[in-house]
Amino acid sequence: MDAHNGQDQEVNPWEVKGDANGKIDYEKLQKKFGCSRLTQDLVARIEKLTGRPAHLLLRRGVFYAHRDLEELLNAYEKGEPFYLYTGRGPSSEALHLGHLIPFQFTKWLQDAFNVPLVIQITDDEKRLWRNLSADEAYRLGKENVKDIIACGFDPEKTFIFSDYDYMGGMFYRNIIEISAAVTMSTRKAIFGFSFDSNIGQMSFPAVQAAPCFPTSFPHMFGTRKAIRCLIPCAIDQDPYFRMTRDVAPKLGYIKPALIESSFFPALQGEGGKMSASDPNSAIFVTDTAPQIKKKINKFAFSGGGADADEQREKGANLDVDVSWKYLQFFLDDDEELKKIGEQYGSGSMMTGKVKARLIEVLQKLVAQHQEYRAKVTADVVERFTSPRKMDNLFAGLKLVGES
Amino acid sequence: MDAHNGQDQEVNPWEVKGDANGKIDYEKLQKKFGCSRLTQDLVARIEKLTGRPAHLLLRRGVFYAHRDLEELLNAYEKGEPFYLYTGRGPSSEALHLGHLIPFQFTKWLQDAFNVPLVIQITDDEKRLWRNLSADEAYRLGKENVKDIIACGFDPEKTFIFSDYDYMGGMFYRNIIEISAAVTMSTRKAIFGFSFDSNIGQMSFPAVQAAPCFPTSFPHMFGTRKAIRCLIPCAIDQDPYFRMTRDVAPKLGYIKPALIESSFFPALQGEGGKMSASDPNSAIFVTDTAPQIKKKINKFAFSGGGADADEQREKGANLDVDVSWKYLQFFLDDDEELKKIGEQYGSGSMMTGKVKARLIEVLQKLVAQHQEYRAKVTADVVERFTSPRKMDNLFAGLKLVGES
Numbered sequence: 001m002d003a004h005n006g007q008d009q010e011v012n013p014w015e016v017k018g019d020a021n022g023k024i025d026y027e028k029l030q031k032k033f034g035c036s037r038l039t040q041d042l043v044a045r046i047e048k049l050t051g052r053p054a055h056l057l058l059r060r061g062v063f064y065a066h067r068d069l070e071e072l073l074n075a076y077e078k079g080e081p082f083y084l085y086t087g088r089g090p091s092s093e094a095l096h097l098g099h100l101i102p103f104q105f106t107k108w109l110q111d112a113f114n115v116p117l118v119i120q121i122t123d124d125e126k127r128l129w130r131n132l133s134a135d136e137a138y139r140l141g142k143e144n145v146k147d148i149i150a151c152g153f154d155p156e157k158t159f160i161f162s163d164y165d166y167m168g169g170m171f172y173r174n175i176i177e178i179s180a181a182v183t184m185s186t187r188k189a190i191f192g193f194s195f196d197s198n199i200g201q202m203s204f205p206a207v208q209a210a211p212c213f214p215t216s217f218p219h220m221f222g223t224r225k226a227i228r229c230l231i232p233c234a235i236d237q238d239p240y241f242r243m244t245r246d247v248a249p250k251l252g253y254i255k256p257a258l259i260e261s262s263f264f265p266a267l268q269g270e271g272g273k274m275s276a277s278d279p280n281s282a283i284f285v286t287d288t289a290p291q292i293k294k295k296i297n298k299f300a301f302s303g304g305g306a307d308a309d310e311q312r313e314k315g316a317n318l319d320v321d322v323s324w325k326y327l328q329f330f331l332d333d334d335e336e337l338k339k340i341g342e343q344y345g346s347g348s349m350m351t352g353k354v355k356a357r358l359i360e361v362l363q364k365l366v367a368q369h370q371e372y373r374a375k376v377t378a379d380v381v382e383r384f385t386s387p388r389k390m391d392n393l394f395a396g397l398k399l400v401g402e403s
Numbered sequence: 404m405d406a407h408n409g410q411d412q413e414v415n416p417w418e419v420k421g422d423a424n425g426k427i428d429y430e431k432l433q434k435k436f437g438c439s440r441l442t443q444d445l446v447a448r449i450e451k452l453t454g455r456p457a458h459l460l461l462r463r464g465v466f467y468a469h470r471d472l473e474e475l476l477n478a479y480e481k482g483e484p485f486y487l488y489t490g491r492g493p494s495s496e497a498l499h500l501g502h503l504i505p506f507q508f509t510k511w512l513q514d515a516f517n518v519p520l521v522i523q524i525t526d527d528e529k530r531l532w533r534n535l536s537a538d539e540a541y542r543l544g545k546e547n548v549k550d551i552i553a554c555g556f557d558p559e560k561t562f563i564f565s566d567y568d569y570m571g572g573m574f575y576r577n578i579i580e581i582s583a584a585v586t587m588s589t590r591k592a593i594f595g596f597s598f599d600s601n602i603g604q605m606s607f608p609a610v611q612a613a614p615c616f617p618t619s620f621p622h623m624f625g626t627r628k629a630i631r632c633l634i635p636c637a638i639d640q641d642p643y644f645r646m647t648r649d650v651a652p653k654l655g656y657i658k659p660a661l662i663e664s665s666f667f668p669a670l671q672g673e674g675g676k677m678s679a680s681d682p683n684s685a686i687f688v689t690d691t692a693p694q695i696k697k698k699i700n701k702f703a704f705s706g707g708g709a710d711a712d713e714q715r716e717k718g719a720n721l722d723v724d725v726s727w728k729y730l731q732f733f734l735d736d737d738e739e740l741k742k743i744g745e746q747y748g749s750g751s752m753m754t755g756k757v758k759a760r761l762i763e764v765l766q767k768l769v770a771q772h773q774e775y776r777a778k779v780t781a782d783v784v785e786r787f788t789s790p791r792k793m794d795n796l797f798a799g800l801k802l803v804g805e806s
Binding site: 184 | 527530531537567568569570571572575576578579580582583584585586587588590591596597598599600601602603604605606608609
């Protein structure tokens with residue numbers, strides 16, 4: 001096959017591969033998966049309902065697709081509660097900026113809607129798919145939890161669990177219910193199939209599906225089945241929840257709603273892959289200020305001219321410029337961003353200046369993260385991870401059918 | 404295909420189908436599965452090691468096949484400990500006599516070797532394979548546990564667990580380890596494969612395998628991996644443990660040993676199937692004395708002559724006579740059994756008399772079971788099923804490498 005001609009993108013929970021140039025066609029992906037486009041009308045609706053300006057990842061279309069978000073907002077408006085569910089597969093010790101994004105956004109959702117949140121650490125998944133020991137996957141998960149907590153979630157409304165720790169009870173019951181409702185034909189259609197896969201991989205989708213059902217968390221929701229679930233995630237996770245949405249009505253649950261993002265690019269650009277084993281592919285939350293400066297200056301792929309003259313003459317190609325892309329994810333000031341885009345794109349601003357601004361933004365972000373993480377003691381972890389009885393999760397939300 | 408010519412027997416954990424006449428060729432099965440024959444030499448060895456006469460199911464070859472039993476006995480002789488593992492899939496409320504057999508035999512093994520025992524109630528399996536709700540499978544399991552306890556196990560050395568209840572911790576960790584080590588190709592080769600199966604069925608073999616590894620029970624065995632496991636079971640369960648034995652060394656465990664029985668026939672004979680939905684196919688432990696009498700007299704398939712004259716002339720065909728078969732399972736007196744066999748086979752004893760003796764034996768057995776079961780209070784169940792810290796499990800056994 002000619003790699004430069006017609007190579008299809010391949011996106012699933014275990015592989016993200018763009019076209020021959022590493023480019024992902026997000027519109028094609030959204031249509032292929034059958035999700036809806038997250039329009040600016042819907043974003044405005046979220047602003048109206050929450051009384052807050054939309055998070056920059058919403059305003060700028062990074063979270064760009066959804067399933068049943070409109071229905072969820074309608075229900076919320078009528079006083080129906082929902083909870084948030086997101087997760088992390090612990091495959092590396094340090095998180096990079098791409099890992100932070102769904103959590104930062106989820107924190108905003110939790111604050112804006114004032115709703116409970118469950119975060120699944122799929123240490124079992126990483127044992128099944130990677131060459132990691134259970135002990136190592138578990139340990140990485142525990143480390144990742146500290147970084148997740150450092151994103152600032154509400155301890156009164158957030159439950160973070162490792163699959164290894166939490167497995168059992170209603171969580172396991174729901175996994176079996178889901179497993180019984182999904183045939184291998186369906187699994188093959190959604191996730192593909194190979195006889196080389198191990199048997200644990202076959203049923204794992206039910207483990208990731210179960211937290212979509214509130215009865216998996218009796219300490220939070222009791223036995224109530226009619227609580228909606230909203231999942232913020234990157235769009236590669238969509239297959240899991242497509243499966244879950246098929247199963248939900250059969251088991252008496254509301255289909256989970258989704259709000260889905262495009263991917264965060266590697267420093268080397270969209271074709272590159274951020275990888276914990278290549279420290280120069282990404283900015284990690286453990287990086288020092290000088291490391292951040294060096295990485296951005298040295299590795300952030302530039303769409304600017306080859307030299308100052310060419311940049312002045314032709315301007316930068318923003319479509320491939322990583323610094324510009326990163327600013328879209330992390331520079332909150334719309335005015336400033338717009339100005340940078342105009343000047344950099346037209347050639348009146350040099351790459352060096354854009355990178356300098358990005359370095360500033362990321363150094364501040366990472367330093368703040370490190371400051372918060374240092375405060376995440378064992379007691380704080382215990383508070384987030386113990387399946388304690390949680391009351392008043394829906395304070396301020398009138399539950400339909402309840403007084 | 405001509406059903407009277409060449410229909411192959413099919414025996415796996417979910418189906419037991421004999422040849423065209425319902426007959427199972429046990430030798431063929433043992434050879435196909437690759438187990439060893441349990442010889443009378445090995446039985447004599449068990450008698451010598453335990454200082455007890457062998458259980459009638461050993462003497463009479465009902466437990467007729469094994470894997471690594473000799474190795475286990477060698478180790479035991481040197482003071483190496485082992486534990487027993489058996490189980491039950493709770494598909495019916497009342498157990499029939501066929502269900503009791505492995506438990507009666509396991510009780511004998513526990514007493515004779517003075518070793519700990521774990522009993523798995525696979526309520527999750529019954530949810531995955533049968534049209535049973537989780538609640539119903541769980542309830543049936545709880546009822547079955549009472550009948551199992553009534554077989555007389557040592558409460559100090561026995562742990563009975565429902566998968567739904569016990570799932571989690573090291574049990575789940577081991578399930579994931581096993582799952583990661585078994586490919587779908589292997590699963591297909593051992594159990595078959597269909598795209599109509601559900602995804603839970605794919606990984607379930609790991610759930611039945613995990614109790615073969617002592618670390619699944621930290622409250623009993625701590626973190627020790629070098630404890631042998633002996634599984635008494637009917638031979639249809641062999642595929643599960645063939646798979647487990649393949650995996651064991653990869654995970655640092657000793658391969659579990661097996662001692663395997665032929666099947667207990669239905670009242671209607673070997674071609675029939677004992678079924679909870681057909682009360683006349685089996686004697687249940689809940690049957691009254693008159694019910695037992697009626698069932699044996701009316702339904703137990705007779706190999707005797709059509710009338711007294713024919714019986715006197717030709718004698719009974721013991722190969723198909725159910726009363727004679729049942730006596731082999733339950734009449735402990737070898738002398739008496741031999742006499743009945745000779746007289747009934749030669750025609751000097753009538754079917755009625757054999758049935759009368761069987762009725763007596765079964766009425767006594769079932770009455771005793773009911774008496775014991777009535778004593779199984781909630782407290783007793785709690786004692787057997789709580790994962791409490793168990794000490795002195797190997798009292799009397801010197802553990803190799805320990806003082």
